[in-house]
Amino acid sequence: MSRIILFTGGARSGKSALAEARTLGLGSPAVYIATAQAFDDEMAARIAAHQARRGPDWRTHAEPLALAQALDTTDGAPRLVDCLTLWLSNLLLAETPWEPALDALLDALARQRAPVVLVTNEVGLGIVPDNALARAFRDAAGIVNQRVAAAADEVTFAVAGLPMRVK
Amino acid sequence: MSRIILFTGGARSGKSALAEARTLGLGSPAVYIATAQAFDDEMAARIAAHQARRGPDWRTHAEPLALAQALDTTDGAPRLVDCLTLWLSNLLLAETPWEPALDALLDALARQRAPVVLVTNEVGLGIVPDNALARAFRDAAGIVNQRVAAAADEVTFAVAGLPMRVK
Amino acid sequence: MSRIILFTGGARSGKSALAEARTLGLGSPAVYIATAQAFDDEMAARIAAHQARRGPDWRTHAEPLALAQALDTTDGAPRLVDCLTLWLSNLLLAETPWEPALDALLDALARQRAPVVLVTNEVGLGIVPDNALARAFRDAAGIVNQRVAAAADEVTFAVAGLPMRVK
Numbered sequence: 001m002s003r004i005i006l007f008t009g010g011a012r013s014g015k016s017a018l019a020e021a022r023t024l025g026l027g028s029p030a031v032y033i034a035t036a037q038a039f040d041d042e043m044a045a046r047i048a049a050h051q052a053r054r055g056p057d058w059r060t061h062a063e064p065l066a067l068a069q070a071l072d073t074t075d076g077a078p079r080l081v082d083c084l085t086l087w088l089s090n091l092l093l094a095e096t097p098w099e100p101a102l103d104a105l106l107d108a109l110a111r112q113r114a115p116v117v118l119v120t121n122e123v124g125l126g127i128v129p130d131n132a133l134a135r136a137f138r139d140a141a142g143i144v145n146q147r148v149a150a151a152a153d154e155v156t157f158a159v160a161g162l163p164m165r166v167k
Numbered sequence: 168m169s170r171i172i173l174f175t176g177g178a179r180s181g182k183s184a185l186a187e188a189r190t191l192g193l194g195s196p197a198v199y200i201a202t203a204q205a206f207d208d209e210m211a212a213r214i215a216a217h218q219a220r221r222g223p224d225w226r227t228h229a230e231p232l233a234l235a236q237a238l239d240t241t242d243g244a245p246r247l248v249d250c251l252t253l254w255l256s257n258l259l260l261a262e263t264p265w266e267p268a269l270d271a272l273l274d275a276l277a278r279q280r281a282p283v284v285l286v287t288n289e290v291g292l293g294i295v296p297d298n299a300l301a302r303a304f305r306d307a308a309g310i311v312n313q314r315v316a317a318a319a320d321e322v323t324f325a326v327a328g329l330p331m332r333v334k
Numbered sequence: 335m336s337r338i339i340l341f342t343g344g345a346r347s348g349k350s351a352l353a354e355a356r357t358l359g360l361g362s363p364a365v366y367i368a369t370a371q372a373f374d375d376e377m378a379a380r381i382a383a384h385q386a387r388r389g390p391d392w393r394t395h396a397e398p399l400a401l402a403q404a405l406d407t408t409d410g411a412p413r414l415v416d417c418l419t420l421w422l423s424n425l426l427l428a429e430t431p432w433e434p435a436l437d438a439l440l441d442a443l444a445r446q447r448a449p450v451v452l453v454t455n456e457v458g459l460g461i462v463p464d465n466a467l468a469r470a471f472r473d474a475a476g477i478v479n480q481r482v483a484a485a486a487d488e489v490t491f492a493v494a495g496l497p498m499r500v501k
Contacts, residue, residue, distance in 0.1 A: 008327055010292065010458030012476020042466065122326070124177030125344065126293020126460020127301050132209065134461050142179020146328035157326050159456070159491050160342055161480035162500045166329045175494055177459065289493070291344030293460020294468050299376065309346020313495035324493050333496045 003115040006152040007163075008122055008145060014161030015119050016082055020054065023117045026078040028057040033071070033079055035087040037064045050082070064090040067101075068108035071116060078115045084144055085121040089137070098140055106151055118152075120145050170282040173319040174330075175289055175312060181328030182286050183249055187221065190284045193245040195224040200238070200246055202254040204231045217249070231257040234268075235275035238283060245282050251311055252288035256304070265307055273318055287312050289324075337449040340486040341497075342456055342479060348495030349453050350416055354388065357451045360412040362391040367405070367413055369421040371398045384416075398424040401435075402442035405450060412449050418478055419455035423471070432474055440485055452486075454479050 005022060009015040023030045032054060038044040051060070059077075063070035067087055071079060081087075091098045109116060122145070124138045149155045155167035172189060176182040190197045199221060205211035218227070226244075230237040234254055238246060248254075258265045276283060289312070291305045316322045322334035339356060343349040357364045366388060372378040385394070393411075397404035401421055405413060415421075425432045443450060456479070458472045483489045489501035 006327070010456060010476070011462070012458050012473050012480070014476075014480050042469075120327075122177060122292075122459045123461050124179050124459075125289045125291075125456075127290050127296050127305055128178070129461050135209075138461055139179050142177070142181075142327075146179070146181050149327035149329055155327060155329055157331070159500050160340070160454075160476075160483035160489060162483055162489055164331070164491070164498070164500055166326050166331055173494070287494075289344060289459075291346050292456045292458075294457050294463050294472055295345070302376075306346050309344070309348075309494075313346070313348050316494035316496055322494060322496055324498070331498070333493050333498055 003154075004109050004148075004152045005115065005117045005154045005156075006120065006149055007117065007156050007158060008120045008149075009158030010122055010125075013158040015158035016050065017053070017161070018156065018158055018163055019080055019082065019117050019119045023078050023080040024057055026115045026117070028078075029059055030057060030078040030080060031074045032058045032060045033067070033074065033081045034060055034062045035064050035067070035081065035083060035090060037086075037090060065094060065096065065101075068104040071108045071112055075112050076114050078117065081116065081118040083119040083121060084148065085123065085141055088141055088144055092137065092140075098144075102144055102147060106147060109148075109151055118148060120148065122157075170321075171276050171315075171319045172282065172284045172321045172323075173287065173316055174284065174323050174325060175287045175316075176325030177289055177292075180325040182325035183217065184220070184328070185323065185325055185330055186247055186249065186284050186286045190245050190247040191224055193282045193284070195245075196226055197224060197245040197247060198241045199225045199227045200234070200241065200248045201227055201229045202231055202234070202248065202250060202257060204253075204257060232261060232263065232268075235271040238275045238279055242279050243281050245284065248283065248285045250286040250288060251315065252290065252308055255308055255311055259304065259307075265311075269311055269314060273314060276315075276318055285315060285319075287315065337488075338443050338482075338486040339449065339451045339488045339490075340454065340483055341451065341490050341492060342454045342483075343492030344456055344459075347492040349492035350384065351387070351495070352490065352492055352497055353414055353416065353451050353453045357412050357414040358391055360449045360451070362412075363393055364391060364412040364414060365408045366392045366394045367401070367408065367415045368394055368396045369398055369401070369415065369417060369424060371420075371424060399428060399430065399435075402438040405442045405446055409446050410448050412451065415450065415452040417453040417455060418482065419457065419475055422475055422478055426471065426474075432478075436478055436481060440481060443482075443485055452482060454482065456491075
């Protein structure tokens with residue numbers, strides 16, 4: 001019986017660290033499914049900092065786009081997907097329709113045997129962005145969050161590194 | 168005895184859907200008091216999507232500015248006001264002072280016999296906006312939220328489509 | 335035995351008013367450690383409005399940068415530090431390294447005999463900012479919040495003027 005667990009929160013809210021601890025609590029070695037792509041030095045530094053925090057209990061599986069296949073390939077150990085917001089951003093940059101990709105992710109989540117922990121970002125609690133692309137992105141991110149949260153067994157909102165259980 | 172219920176949250180946090188379900192739980196047909204104005208195609212599409220989700224259990228009452236009167240006119244059935252942030256934006260665009268309008272709204276809420284559910288947005292959890300108008304807007308929006316929340320019997324913060332009860 | 339209490343939330347979420355009430359509940363007169371600097375009229379107006387709300391139960395101690403020393407100097411009465419986000423901003427403007435300053439603050443908090451209430455801001459729940467400085471600021475603000483929250487005995491997230499207890 002699979003178990004779907006979602007951690008959401010703002011930037012630097014501690015959601016990844018909470019999600020990593022939760023994943024290792026489900027068994028190790030665990031698989032870290034990284035959606036980040038190092039397009040520039042800032043992003044590369046962020047990825048390196050995340051990797052440095054994780055220890056030998058992790059195997060890393062980099063997958064910017066095909067999350068459903070990444071889950072099917074790695075089933076058997078607990079997985080941590082970090083994060084859905086970058087995945088959405090990657091889909092949009094690749095001009096891949098995100099709604100079918102979200103459907104495929106939800107289908108894949110439903111058929112996993114081992115647990116999956118997912119990290120996502122809250123991006124809709126600031127002032128309405130000036131440009132239409134940013135507005136479309138935050139709308140899509142909100143829908144991704146809602147649909148994954150609806151499918152999840154547990155949902156936690158991270159604030160200042162602390163967990164608030166939502167579901 | 169009236170009952171004042173507030174749903175707040177970010178963009179696409181599922182607050183409107185939660186508020187609609189809560190309103191229909193109070194009785195139907197209910198009145199949907201829409202503050203949205205279709206200034207452009209994006210806004211028109213958003214309004215249409217919201218209307219498509221609502222069924223025959225709703226009567227729609229469009230009122231961008233005079234919320235107090237809209238409440239007095241429709242008293243007798245449960246009302247859903249969606250949303251206070253757009254209403255504030257409409258007031259500012261119309262160069263109507265928002266503080267007396269907020270006082271009038273709170274007076275009207277206090278005299279309603281049938282329940283009122285209100286939706287609002289959290290807009291103050293991002294980086295401080297560059298322009299003074301956006302800063303003034305988020306300050307005003309925060310005060311609207313605080314005063315309506317203080318008058319409310321129930322307040323719920325929506326995250327990823329899920330309710331967190333605050334009051 | 336000291337007691338460290340943190341209030342976080344968005345702009346105009348009511349966190350300062352909640353923190354003031356909590357501080358006075360610990361004893362009075364209390365010391366208000368103000369990190370705000372009046373660089374312009376908007377900021378001066380905001381400071382004046384905050385001061386007008388506070389009564390004779392408060393002594394004000396203005397300190398934009400040296401929070402650790404301000405705490406050591408004022409130990410003996412309950413202190414309210416408002417706020418850490420402005421303090422971080424002041425450090426960056428003064429080109430003072432923020433990480434050693436944060437370490438010094440945490441050391442000072444650990445040695446206080448009288449309680450300290452701190453206010454901070456959530457700034458990471460909007461769209462990723464366009465400019466690198468704003469991104470660096472929100473990363474640093476998130477780390478400040480996480481580390482102070484980890485050291486705190488109580489953490490409260492303010493939404494629409496209402497407290498949500500996180501820790």
